[in-house]
Amino acid sequence: MENELLNIKNNAVSLILDAKEKSELEEIKLQFLGRSGNLTSLIKGISKLPEEKRKEIGMLANEVKQTIEEAIDRQAVSLSKQTTTARREKIDITNPSIHPPLGHRHLITQAIEEITEIFEKIGFNRVRYPEVEWDWYVFEALNFPKNHPARDDWETFFIDEKEHPKYGSMVLAPHTSGGQIREMERIKPPIRMLNIAKAYRRQSDASHTAMFHQFETLFIAENVSISYLKGVLDYFTRSFFGEKREARIRPYHFEFTEPSFEVDVTCGVCMGKGCKLCKEGWLEMGGAGMVHPDVLKAGGIDPKKYSGFASGWGVERVLMMREGLNIDDLRLIYSNNLDFLEQF
Amino acid sequence: MNIKILDSWLREFVITKAKPEELAEKFSLTSVSVERMEKYGDDFIYNIEVTTNRPDLMSIQGLAREASAILPEFGTDARLTLKDITKPTPKGNETIEIQNDPKLVNRICAAILEVKIGDSPKEIKDRLEASGIRSLNNLIDVTNYVMREIGHPCHVFDYDRLTTKKLIIRESRAGEEIVTLDGKRHRLSGGDIVADNGKGEIVDLLGVMGTANSVVTDKTRRILFFLDNNDQHRIRKTSMNLGIRSEAAVLNEKGVDPELAKKALLRGIELYENEARGKLISKIIDIYPNIPKERTVSVSEEKIKKIIGDVDLQKSEKILERLGFQTKIESGKISAIVPSFRLNDISIEEDLIEEIARVYGYFKINPVVPPVTNVPLFNLSKNPFYFETRVKNALKYWGFTEVYTYSMVSEELFEGLPRDGLKIANPLSEDLLYMRRTLVPSLLEVIKQNPSRDQIKVFELSNVYDKREGDLPKETQKLAGVIKGSTSFFHIKGIVEALFGDLGIKNVNFVKREDGGIGADVCIGKELVGDIEVLEENILDFELDFEKILKHVSLAKKYSPVAKYPPIVEDLETIIDNDFLTKEVIDEIKKIDPVIAEVVLLDQYENKRTFHIVYQDPNRNLSNEDASRIRGKIISMLKEKFGAFL
Numbered sequence: 001m002e003n004e005l006l007n008i009k010n011n012a013v014s015l016i017l018d019a020k021e022k023s024e025l026e027e028i029k030l031q032f033l034g035r036s037g038n039l040t041s042l043i044k045g046i047s048k049l050p051e052e053k054r055k056e057i058g059m060l061a062n063e064v065k066q067t068i069e070e071a072i073d074r075q076a077v078s079l080s081k082q083t084t085t086a087r088r089e090k091i092d093i094t095n096p097s098i099h100p101p102l103g104h105r106h107l108i109t110q111a112i113e114e115i116t117e118i119f120e121k122i123g124f125n126r127v128r129y130p131e132v133e134w135d136w137y138v139f140e141a142l143n144f145p146k147n148h149p150a151r152d153d154w155e156t157f158f159i160d161e162k163e164h165p166k167y168g169s170m171v172l173a174p175h176t177s178g179g180q181i182r183e184m185e186r187i188k189p190p191i192r193m194l195n196i197a198k199a200y201r202r203q204s205d206a207s208h209t210a211m212f213h214q215f216e217t218l219f220i221a222e223n224v225s226i227s228y229l230k231g232v233l234d235y236f237t238r239s240f241f242g243e244k245r246e247a248r249i250r251p252y253h254f255e256f257t258e259p260s261f262e263v264d265v266t267c268g269v270c271m272g273k274g275c276k277l278c279k280e281g282w283l284e285m286g287g288a289g290m291v292h293p294d295v296l297k298a299g300g301i302d303p304k305k306y307s308g309f310a311s312g313w314g315v316e317r318v319l320m321m322r323e324g325l326n327i328d329d330l331r332l333i334y335s336n337n338l339d340f341l342e343q344f
Numbered sequence: 345m346n347i348k349i350l351d352s353w354l355r356e357f358v359i360t361k362a363k364p365e366e367l368a369e370k371f372s373l374t375s376v377s378v379e380r381m382e383k384y385g386d387d388f389i390y391n392i393e394v395t396t397n398r399p400d401l402m403s404i405q406g407l408a409r410e411a412s413a414i415l416p417e418f419g420t421d422a423r424l425t426l427k428d429i430t431k432p433t434p435k436g437n438e439t440i441e442i443q444n445d446p447k448l449v450n451r452i453c454a455a456i457l458e459v460k461i462g463d464s465p466k467e468i469k470d471r472l473e474a475s476g477i478r479s480l481n482n483l484i485d486v487t488n489y490v491m492r493e494i495g496h497p498c499h500v501f502d503y504d505r506l507t508t509k510k511l512i513i514r515e516s517r518a519g520e521e522i523v524t525l526d527g528k529r530h531r532l533s534g535g536d537i538v539a540d541n542g543k544g545e546i547v548d549l550l551g552v553m554g555t556a557n558s559v560v561t562d563k564t565r566r567i568l569f570f571l572d573n574n575d576q577h578r579i580r581k582t583s584m585n586l587g588i589r590s591e592a593a594v595l596n597e598k599g600v601d602p603e604l605a606k607k608a609l610l611r612g613i614e615l616y617e618n619e620a621r622g623k624l625i626s627k628i629i630d631i632y633p634n635i636p637k638e639r640t641v642s643v644s645e646e647k648i649k650k651i652i653g654d655v656d657l658q659k660s661e662k663i664l665e666r667l668g669f670q671t672k673i674e675s676g677k678i679s680a681i682v683p684s685f686r687l688n689d690i691s692i693e694e695d696l697i698e699e700i701a702r703v704y705g706y707f708k709i710n711p712v713v714p715p716v717t718n719v720p721l722f723n724l725s726k727n728p729f730y731f732e733t734r735v736k737n738a739l740k741y742w743g744f745t746e747v748y749t750y751s752m753v754s755e756e757l758f759e760g761l762p763r764d765g766l767k768i769a770n771p772l773s774e775d776l777l778y779m780r781r782t783l784v785p786s787l788l789e790v791i792k793q794n795p796s797r798d799q800i801k802v803f804e805l806s807n808v809y810d811k812r813e814g815d816l817p818k819e820t821q822k823l824a825g826v827i828k829g830s831t832s833f834f835h836i837k838g839i840v841e842a843l844f845g846d847l848g849i850k851n852v853n854f855v856k857r858e859d860g861g862i863g864a865d866v867c868i869g870k871e872l873v874g875d876i877e878v879l880e881e882n883i884l885d886f887e888l889d890f891e892k893i894l895k896h897v898s899l900a901k902k903y904s905p906v907a908k909y910p911p912i913v914e915d916l917e918t919i920i921d922n923d924f925l926t927k928e929v930i931d932e933i934k935k936i937d938p939v940i941a942e943v944v945l946l947d948q949y950e951n952k953r954t955f956h957i958v959y960q961d962p963n964r965n966l967s968n969e970d971a972s973r974i975r976g977k978i979i980s981m982l983k984e985k986f987g988a989f990l
Contacts, residue, residue, distance in 0.1 A: 100741070101741065101742050101743030102740070102741065102743065103739065103740045103741070103742070103743045103744040103745045103746070103801060104740060104745045104746060105736050105737070105740050105746045106746040106747065106748050108748060109736060109746060113733060116729065122713055122714075122716060123716035123719060125720065126729055130816055130819055131751065131807060131809075131819060132766065132779065132809060132816055132817050132819065133816065134816065147576075147577040147580065149580060149584075149597075152580075152581075152584065153769070153770040154584055157768050157769075157770060157771070158768070158769040158770055159766050159767070159768060159769060159779075160766075160767040160768065160769040161766065161811075162814070164814070170766075170816065172768070190717065190718050192716075198751065198807075200751075202770065202772055203772075204772055210750070210752070210772055210776060211750050211751060211752075219714060221714070223650060224714070225650060225651055225652070225653065225709075226651060226652060226653070226701060226706065226709050227653060227709050227710055227711065227712045228712055228713075228714040230706070230709055230710070230711035230712070231711040231712040231713040231714065232713060232714070233711070234711040234713075235711075235713050248373070248706075248707060249706045249707075250372055250373055250374070250377060250702075250706065251374065251375055251376070251395075251698070251702040251706075252395055253395035253396060253397040253398070258692070258694035258695060258697070258698055259694070259697060259698030259701055259702065260698070261706065262377065279377070279379045279380060280368065280369075280372070280378065280379070280380065280381065282372075290651060290694070290697075292694065293692065293694060307650070307651065333748070334748055334749065334750060335793075336747050336748075336749060336789070336790040336793055336794075336802075337793065337794070338745060338790075338794045338797060338800065338802075339794075341745050341746070341747065342745060
């Protein structure tokens with residue numbers, strides 16, 4: 001019996017070392033260790049041996065079994081190494097790949113998504129309001145005087161429909177600020193609105209498109225100060241443009257805010273030193289201000305109890321300012337030239 | 345509006361040690377933005393953007409006053425040095441009759457002078473040219489010089505060409521024609537402010553541009569120097585209607601302080617005397633029907649502290665004083681009389697807050713991100729923006745490129761009857777005339793505009809606009825896509841199904857299109873949510889109502905136990921008449937027995953259809969006998985209901 005066991009061991013090991021494929025190893029395993037394999041049937045015979053021999057032979061059989069198993073494992077590992085090496089040698093990794101399908105989301109979508117995330121982190125809630133609006137929401141309630149140039153038909157698109165007895169003429173929203181009034185009608189303070197939508201102005205040249213996008217913030221609560229406005233502007237500019245860019249506010253004029261500010265960001269090209277692309281180191285980002293008491297009133301909010309700030313900026317503008325894309329004609333963004341769109 | 349001025353000219357009226365760079369920076373931070381600074385010999389030119397509420401800063405003297413108000417806040421001394429001009433004595437008694445209409449003109453100041461036409465001296469030329477104004481001759485140059493220095497536009501007539509010695513201020517009538525001094529002919533639309541010579545002839549388009557028939561020439565010997573302070577809204581209308589954007593018009597439409605008119609007149613006379621050997625030969629005419637009413641505005645210490653922070657009343661009062669307000673502090677409040685040149689701009693407490701805050705310096709205010717309190721609950725599955733992003737991402741990773749096309753379309757691209765469309769009353773072009781009701785035509789334009797591409801997949805998620813009587817249009821978000829190239833109805837159907845699957849929408853049905861076109865209507869349950877169109881063999885599209893889709897989306901997770909017992913799988917070949925739809929056949933097979941877990945069409949060739957059927961019982965092992973029993977039932981049903989051969 002001892003000899004038989006040793007024979008089996010030698011036999012198996014030499015077969016294992018000769019094996020070239022994993023499948024061969026499987027066969028060998030079956031042949032020796034399988035249910036009716038050589039070793040298995042031999043082990044079954046141990047019980048028939050005399051008592052004193054059983055233990056010794058049993059131990060030997062175990063050892064043989066272990067040796068065979070280990071040899072199979074070792075050979076399996078070495079075989080798999082060989083095959084990988086063989087494959088590696090055969091692959092020309094510079095050959096063209098097989099892509100999964102990959103399209104492109106529009107430049108503006110990507111910007112809107114990022115802007116939304118930035119403001120949501122500090123508790124602003126994204127909303128969207130009509131693109132076709134009444135004069136009331138985009139002008140009258142926002143404190144625009146009747147004769148304001150923005151209200152004449154050189155700047156704003158008018159819709160050829162009857163005037164509303166209360167809300168006036170129908171226009172294409174020239175900005176997202178009408179959302180301020182809509183939001184005040186929808187909820188009570190505290191209000192933390194982020195309104196991102198399409199806006200339309202009667203202008204089309206290299207730096208203007210008749211349709212564009214704006215993002216508008218509105219924050220109304222008790223005791224809202226210029227300090228809060230500056231905090232939010234600073235947070236946004238440094239999140240969106242990077243920590244190294246700075247924001248400043250300087251006096252400006254809008255009908256629906258008082259005080260009104262223009263927000264500048266340091267130029268990304270000269271980093272504030274002053275160059276051809278900027279104005280003495282600064283780029284204008286857009287407007288902001290403390291909500292005018294007449295606007296709060298128009299939205300049904302008591303200006304004695306509440307104050308607020310608002311800002312409204314162009315999505316296209318902040319994007320161009322950050323990326324330094326140097327798109328010489330903004331109309332390209334809405335031109336639907338796939339060679340352009342596929343760059344992003 | 346922008347103004348360019350020379351540093352040396354400014355310093356004629358304000359004395360300060362502040363260097364030009366410093367001045368520019370302080371202006372930008374606390375007043376109006378100095379957009380650029382250029383060197384000009386030993387001098388500097390400031391190019392300043394003045395906001396429309398501050399026409400008082402469209403002048404050297406206005407800016408000098410502003411500088412004297414803002415610099416002390418930075419610890420730099422600045423002293424305003426405006427001189428009064430004494431009224432000259434007339435040396436003649438020429439007269440002209442002026443009939444004003446107070447509805448049109450607030451104030452007219454005028455004087456008649458004898459002059460000698462010639463070139464202006466170098467200093468005046470330099471100052472004007474640095475300001476971006478072309479020097480013409482001393483008579484014209486004085487008007488521009490006065491406008492720059494004082495901020496009130498002025499005009500000069502050839503007095504001898506005003507043959508009737510009469511000016512009647514009136515509204516123009518529609519259709520009247522004039523030739524402006526630049527030689528251009530204009531047809532007036534009515535309501536413009538004009539001066540009539542009493543014979544029905546127009547001799548000036550007030551506040552906008554002079555007319556050729558009364559303007560000075562090389563031969564001019566006597567002039568009428570004329571300052572008109574006009575109704576700003578009429579000026580805007582005239583200027584925009586005629587496309588004349590002269591500096592005078594741009595300034596006048598913002599509202600110029602009528603108090604400046606007299607100062608400007610006297611300064612002009614002084615300049616004519618010095619630069620054109622001018623001699624005043626008439627009394628000074630001053631017709632002033634609309635004297636602005638004085639206004640007092642007050643602001644409380646509490647409000648100042650709430651909005652700006654730690655600025656006290658005394659400091660605030662000083663700031664307002666330097667800006668030209670007459671102030672008084674009483675019981676925790678400043679009451680301030682608004683200077684005439686700020687009457688258009690300052691009327692409420694918040695206006696004073698702005699004045700105080702900006703001069704104090706916005707940059708001194710500490711930025712604080714407001715604490716997030718009273719946060720409303722957030723519900724992801726009710727957030728439309730989340731699903732927009734999800735759908736856009738899915739399409740992107742299926743190879744689609746997103747486009748944004750204009751919401752306005754041409755009549756040709758507008759789907760539906762023009763009378764059902766919202767039309768733009770003042771379009772920029774015929775291409776942007778109607779608010780669109782569908783997206784696909786715009787996407788097909790994209791295909792057209794990229795003719796060199798064989799394979800295109802584009803999509804857009806945007807609003808369409810449906811007219812409603814007496815109300816704003818219904819704006820509905822639509823999701824549309826177009827594929828050009830090797831594709832088929834089943835590719836688009838697959839995209840729609842996969843999209844709905846990703847949004848957790850079950851029960852999607854494709855039915856024959858109501859309009860009979862090639863393709864399918866897409867329904868959720870029985871609700872129509874969009875359609876698929878086969879336009880050409882290689883151009884297909886889909887357009888879905890995203891708003892309706894959002895009503896059905898679900899993020900709900902449902903667990904069913906993983907099957908413990910193996911399935912039995914088999915393929916069943918059938919011959920069934922093509923009039924029967926695959927869906928009908930599959931639905932009937934599924935009804936036969938609950939252990940039929942899945943039935944799909946594996947293959948179809950003419951009328952041969954192979955169905956792939958999976959039998960699985962969650963509670964026990966199915967035997968081959970079980971499967972063959974159910975198969976028997978299926979076969980007899982197929983024969984009976986669909987006349988199938990097997």
